[in-house]
Amino acid sequence: MASQNLLLLPGDGIGPEIMQEVKKVIAWFNEKGGMSFETDEGLVGGSAYDAHGQSISEEDMAKAMAADAVIFGAVGGPKWDDVPYEVRPEAGLLRLRKDMQLFANLRPAICYPALADASSLKKDVIEGLDILIVRELTGGVYFGEPKEIIDLGNGQKRGIDTQVYDTYEIERISGVAFELARTRGNKVTSMEKRNVMKSGVLWNEVVTQTHKNGYEDVQLEHMLADAGGMQLVRWPKQFDVIVTDNLFGDMLSDVAAMLTGSLGMLPSASLGAPDGVTGKRKALYEPVHGSAPDIAGTGAANPIAMIASFGMALRYSFEEVAAADKLDKAIANALDKGLRTKDIASPGQTTVSTVEMGDAIIAEL
Amino acid sequence: MASQNLLLLPGDGIGPEIMQEVKKVIAWFNEKGGMSFETDEGLVGGSAYDAHGQSISEEDMAKAMAADAVIFGAVGGPKWDDVPYEVRPEAGLLRLRKDMQLFANLRPAICYPALADASSLKKDVIEGLDILIVRELTGGVYFGEPKEIIDLGNGQKRGIDTQVYDTYEIERISGVAFELARTRGNKVTSMEKRNVMKSGVLWNEVVTQTHKNGYEDVQLEHMLADAGGMQLVRWPKQFDVIVTDNLFGDMLSDVAAMLTGSLGMLPSASLGAPDGVTGKRKALYEPVHGSAPDIAGTGAANPIAMIASFGMALRYSFEEVAAADKLDKAIANALDKGLRTKDIASPGQTTVSTVEMGDAIIAEL
Numbered sequence: 001m002a003s004q005n006l007l008l009l010p011g012d013g014i015g016p017e018i019m020q021e022v023k024k025v026i027a028w029f030n031e032k033g034g035m036s037f038e039t040d041e042g043l044v045g046g047s048a049y050d051a052h053g054q055s056i057s058e059e060d061m062a063k064a065m066a067a068d069a070v071i072f073g074a075v076g077g078p079k080w081d082d083v084p085y086e087v088r089p090e091a092g093l094l095r096l097r098k099d100m101q102l103f104a105n106l107r108p109a110i111c112y113p114a115l116a117d118a119s120s121l122k123k124d125v126i127e128g129l130d131i132l133i134v135r136e137l138t139g140g141v142y143f144g145e146p147k148e149i150i151d152l153g154n155g156q157k158r159g160i161d162t163q164v165y166d167t168y169e170i171e172r173i174s175g176v177a178f179e180l181a182r183t184r185g186n187k188v189t190s191m192e193k194r195n196v197m198k199s200g201v202l203w204n205e206v207v208t209q210t211h212k213n214g215y216e217d218v219q220l221e222h223m224l225a226d227a228g229g230m231q232l233v234r235w236p237k238q239f240d241v242i243v244t245d246n247l248f249g250d251m252l253s254d255v256a257a258m259l260t261g262s263l264g265m266l267p268s269a270s271l272g273a274p275d276g277v278t279g280k281r282k283a284l285y286e287p288v289h290g291s292a293p294d295i296a297g298t299g300a301a302n303p304i305a306m307i308a309s310f311g312m313a314l315r316y317s318f319e320e321v322a323a324a325d326k327l328d329k330a331i332a333n334a335l336d337k338g339l340r341t342k343d344i345a346s347p348g349q350t351t352v353s354t355v356e357m358g359d360a361i362i363a364e365l
Numbered sequence: 366m367a368s369q370n371l372l373l374l375p376g377d378g379i380g381p382e383i384m385q386e387v388k389k390v391i392a393w394f395n396e397k398g399g400m401s402f403e404t405d406e407g408l409v410g411g412s413a414y415d416a417h418g419q420s421i422s423e424e425d426m427a428k429a430m431a432a433d434a435v436i437f438g439a440v441g442g443p444k445w446d447d448v449p450y451e452v453r454p455e456a457g458l459l460r461l462r463k464d465m466q467l468f469a470n471l472r473p474a475i476c477y478p479a480l481a482d483a484s485s486l487k488k489d490v491i492e493g494l495d496i497l498i499v500r501e502l503t504g505g506v507y508f509g510e511p512k513e514i515i516d517l518g519n520g521q522k523r524g525i526d527t528q529v530y531d532t533y534e535i536e537r538i539s540g541v542a543f544e545l546a547r548t549r550g551n552k553v554t555s556m557e558k559r560n561v562m563k564s565g566v567l568w569n570e571v572v573t574q575t576h577k578n579g580y581e582d583v584q585l586e587h588m589l590a591d592a593g594g595m596q597l598v599r600w601p602k603q604f605d606v607i608v609t610d611n612l613f614g615d616m617l618s619d620v621a622a623m624l625t626g627s628l629g630m631l632p633s634a635s636l637g638a639p640d641g642v643t644g645k646r647k648a649l650y651e652p653v654h655g656s657a658p659d660i661a662g663t664g665a666a667n668p669i670a671m672i673a674s675f676g677m678a679l680r681y682s683f684e685e686v687a688a689a690d691k692l693d694k695a696i697a698n699a700l701d702k703g704l705r706t707k708d709i710a711s712p713g714q715t716t717v718s719t720v721e722m723g724d725a726i727i728a729e730l
């Protein structure tokens with residue numbers, strides 16, 4: 001395999017600790033897995049702000065644009081609650097998503113068998129759960145203009161955000177959802193609020209049309225996003241692939257992740273369109289969980305979501321399916337042997353540290 | 366008690382059936398409870414559209430504006446999926462909310478002890494759950510302009526919705542939340558996405574300021590709305606009162622309702638500001654569940670949320686607290702005796718019809 005270029009952006013909070021474990025995994029694949037990854041590292045979020053007053057530097061942005069894949073930790077924390085809006089930690093992540101045009105965010109919500117008891121839901125409701133949320137990531141209320149606070153005088157201000165979706169944006173994200181459904185349960189549920197939002201009306205229309213234009217073999221269902229939230233809680237196994245917009249996807253994927261009892265375990269992939277010449281997609285991989293500043297530095301962080309995110313990179317950026325399967329299996333084996341970080345331990349169960357979990361996964365490889 | 370004026374708007378689907386049971390309850394309070402309610406009835410939603418091509422007629426709107434309280438069933442159904450956006454069933458409800466200026470939507474999510482097993486969540490997670498979601502109901506992306514679909518040519522359209530919040534809107538809804546918290550657990554959690562939305566930044570700022578201006582005895586906590594959705598699933602008992610905007614409130618209250626396992630049981634109140642002269646608030650009461658067209662006419666609908674919504678009217682519009690308590694107790698008693706409609710029955714349990722449940726509650730009164 002030709003040498004591949006990874007940019008590691010550990011970020012804030014537990015980001016650096018869990019990235020440390022991914023580095024061990026990358027080294028293993030270089031030494032024993034016949035791969036040839038070259039890694040570079042940059043700053044993002046609060047740590048970038050502390051270093052140079054921006055949530056990501058132009059230099060690191062350029063590296064991200066050139067990398068074969070970006071491996072991203074997490075950003076944010078109370079330390080930066082009062083920095084100006086434009087340079088808040090999240091701005092770095094949002095800029096990466098927007099400039100790299102990572103419109104397709106894949107968030108699997110699976111329930112690891114060893115952890116079915118860790119959920120707040122009844123075991124039969126979530127055991128074997130395997131859904132994939134396909135969230136639109138470069139449009140909607142996250143980026144629409146106007147987005148501003150206006151001073152109206154008299155002590156009154158007005159906060160404005162704009163949800164905008166164009167036909168092509170809905171077309172390409174639903175295309176991704178239909179393609180992925182074919183590799184899984186062959187069913188797509190599209191969620192919006194067409195009863196209240198015009199962008200929801202368009203969303204519904206374009207998904208329906210895209211389905212007609214070449215995906216009629218896939219089962220398509222429409223659901224209002226609020227009803228979708230309910231149904232996720234009631235009986236999540238009714239879903240296979242869910243496709244939805246940026247904001248609904250943010251909410252629904254977090255709810256779905258928490259259902260599984262495996263929040264510290266869930267990876268995500270954010271993908272761009274295939275390049276016209278090389279066919280390669282820009283891509284960023286990150287855990288679904290956040291920067292957990294409360295446990296940063298204590299060795300309690302669960303590195304699995306971060307390691308599994310690298311697994312998604314193997315699968316989606318490098319087409320190393322066997323290696324990805326091997327890594328997923330190593331994670332499952334470590335869990336089956338009873339290794340638990342604090343977040344996934346049952347009361348009374350012995351826990352291991354971030355480093356110990358990383359080592360155990362390497363040992364399983 | 367002077368005569369009070371109720372406008373009943375049964376709406377679509379199971380709306381008329383469950384309203385029928387409320388009528389029996391109203392009659393009971395008139396005959397045996399020393400009250401004097403006068404009722405009038407109107408059309409809303411699909412049934413209004415079928416009758417006169419509008420989702421609510423001007424005449425019924427005028428009645429709603431004049432009523433002491435509106436008792437609302439549910440609207441919508443596949444029959445009206447293709448009617449023009451402006452006259453879709455939901456438009457009638459949205460117009461009532463907007464024209465009556467019902468900015469405060471109170472959605473209790475409580476777990477009825479008799480039903481703790483009906484939830485998809487583990488019993489210890491939801492047993493005794495009692496949270497109140499205070500949702501802003503006349504602002505945000507529901508009503509902001511522009512709200513339109515533009516034809517861009519080349520087969521491209523653009524769907525636009527606008528989220529708008531002014532200081533005074535956030536002030537008054539958070540005031541309601543703080544006041545209500547004082548009558549309960551004395552804690553308010555405010556939810557927004559200030560890390561992505563400017564309206565969220567303003568929301569956070571104004572709630573914090575309102576807290577400082579006279580509510581510092583109440584505990585205030587801020588949470589990002591996506592994290593809030595997660596925490597609702599993880600450990601909902603951490604919450605007392607949640608205050609949030611129209612769209613997040615829509616999603617989060619549905620998730621919260623489903624957690625309880627008691628969706629067919631949950632009422633809601635939508636209140637306006639007190640009138641400057643009389644001190645009376647305009648008000649509309651409706652169940653949290655929808656019109657359930659799939660079971661309409663089968664006698665399977667659970668009338669409890671609808672009856673409990675009338676109970677909220679007794680409490681909030683008529684200050685008949687003893688009567689409201691009596692009605693809530695009658696509902697709890699019927700449940701304790703094992704009466705179940707289909708939606709809340711455990712496998713194998715005998716079920717009763719809509720009418721039988723209504724009769725049983727009357728008998729308990």
Ligand SMILES: CC(C)[C@H](C(=O)O)[C@@H](O)C(=O)O
Binds near residue numbers: 094560561
């Ligand atoms: C950190 C934040 C900007 C981000 C989002 O809202 O998209 C996060 O919640 C996520 O889901 O990746």
Ligand SMILES: CC(C)[C@H](C(=O)O)[C@@H](O)C(=O)O
Binds near residue numbers: 196455458459615
């Ligand atoms: C029917 C619909 C317009 C409404 C809403 O979105 O507000 C409903 O979901 C609700 O929560 O009352």
